[in-house]
Amino acid sequence: MTKWDKALIIFVIFFALSGIYWTKLMTFNTDQLYVVIEVDGKEYKKIALDHSNSSRKIEIDTIYGHNVIEVDGEGARFLESNCKDQLCVKMGKITKVNQTSICLPNRVSIKIVSKKSELDGVSY
C-alpha cells in the first residue's frame, strides 16, 4: 500500500460523499410539488408550488357551495367556505406530500402531490 493508494482512497471517499450530498440536494430541489384541487372527484386544477412568497386565491363556485382556496409558495389552504362545520378551514395549510384537506359538504378537496420518479427500483 503506497502513499498514492492512500491518496486515491481518500479522494474516492471525498468524491463519493460529495456526490451523495449533491444528489440529495438535487433530488430535493427537483422534487416539484403540485397542489391538486378536485371537485366532485374530478381534477379541477393543478398548480405547481414554486416556493415564492406570492399567494393567489382561487374561487370555486359549484352547485354544492362556495369555496376560496389560497395557494402560496409552500402549500395551500381553504380560506373560506360556506359549509356548516368549517372543518376544511380549521384544517389549516397543507404543505407536505400526500396531505389532503377536504371540504366534504361542498365536495372540494385539495391535496399535495409530487412528480414521481420514473424508476421504482433497479435490479442487476
Next chain:
Amino acid sequence: MKTKRIIYLSLITVIGIALNILESFIPLPVSGIPGAKLGLANIVNLVTMTVFGFKHAIIVGTLRCFMATLVTGAVTGIFYSLSGSIFSTIIMWIVYKYFSEKFSLIGVSIFGAISHNIAQLTVASIMINNFLIFTYLPFMMLMSLFTGYFVGLTGIYTSNHLKKIEINALE
C-alpha cells in the same frame, strides 16, 4: 510452451467461474445498496493481467463472463458483466503499466472496481434510457473501495506466488 499457457489460462478461467458462482451465495452485510457485490472474479482478471498480460486478461475476462452467465442463469446480465469486465481490464492495464511505481495492486484494483461500476451504470442507463441512475454511482464507489482493497490484497499475494511458478513452468 503454448499448450502450457492455454492450460494455465483455462484453469484461471475456471477459477474465475467458480468464484463467480461462490460469490452469488455470499450475501453482502450492507443493506441499502442493492446490486453491490464482492467482485471476487476481479481477482482473476487482476492476476491474469499481472502474470500473463493485457491480451490474455481480456480473453479470460470475456470467457469468464460468457461461462458464468450460462452457469448462473442470469442471461440478461451479460451486457453488464461483459462491459464491466472489459472496461475495468482496460483501465487496470493503463494504471498498471504506466503508474505501477506509484500505485500498488490495491490502487489498480480500486481503479478497476470503480471503472467496472461506471461501465455497468453506463450500459444500464442506455438500456433503460434514464440517466438518473448515475446518482447511484457514489454509493457504488464507496462499496468498491472496500471490495477493491481486498481484491487488490488478494491479487498481490496470488500474483507473487504465480509469478514464481510461471517462471519455472514456462521456461
